[in-house]
Amino acid sequence: MKEAQDIANRVYENMPPTYIPMRNSVFYSFAGSVAEEENASIIVGGHINGDELTFRDATRSFFRLMQRILWESSDLLRLRKVRIITPLSRLRKYQVVKKAVSLGVPLQDTWSCHRDGTRHCWECDGCLSRIEAFNTAGISDPLRNTKS
Numbered sequence: 001m002k003e004a005q006d007i008a009n010r011v012y013e014n015m016p017p018t019y020i021p022m023r024n025s026v027f028y029s030f031a032g033s034v035a036e037e038e039n040a041s042i043i044v045g046g047h048i049n050g051d052e053l054t055f056r057d058a059t060r061s062f063f064r065l066m067q068r069i070l071w072e073s074s075d076l077l078r079l080r081k082v083r084i085i086t087p088l089s090r091l092r093k094y095q096v097v098k099k100a101v102s103l104g105v106p107l108q109d110t111w112s113c114h115r116d117g118t119r120h121c122w123e124c125d126g127c128l129s130r131i132e133a134f135n136t137a138g139i140s141d142p143l144r145n146t147k148s
């Protein structure tokens with residue numbers, strides 16, 4: 001029991017406070033179910049460069065194996081060769097912000113906060129990461145510049 005707790009302590013030592021065990025495994029299993037129901041051919045993940053350094057379930061190996069699991073789990077997904085892609089995985093967060101602006105993404109409608117609520121707290125890891133990304137990109141965040 002103590003050995004198991006020691007292992008857990010070592011693993012969690014380097015995890016952000018917002019870490020949720022096996023989150024991506026759950027999300028991609030759910031996405032596979034939706035893909036089968038909706039006849040989708042691609043499952044798109046929004047992972048960015050650096051996620052794979054922190055999360056075991058954000059590595060190329062994970063996505064390759066997850067796709068195999070989806071194909072083993074569903075004849076339809078296998079026959080349709082449904083793929084998992086992560087088009088942002090080579091970009092840092094500030095580069096994603098720049099790309100979003102170039103594509104006209106309504107960034108005022110995006111959510112980064114890790115807390116519940118109707119407004120960003122601007123204190124949690126998600127909010128601080130957003131602030132840093134917009135600052136590094138040299139782009140004004142439409143959410144931080146509204147008075148509503």
Ligand SMILES: [Zn+2]
Binds near residue numbers: 122126127128
């Ligand atoms: Zn927040």
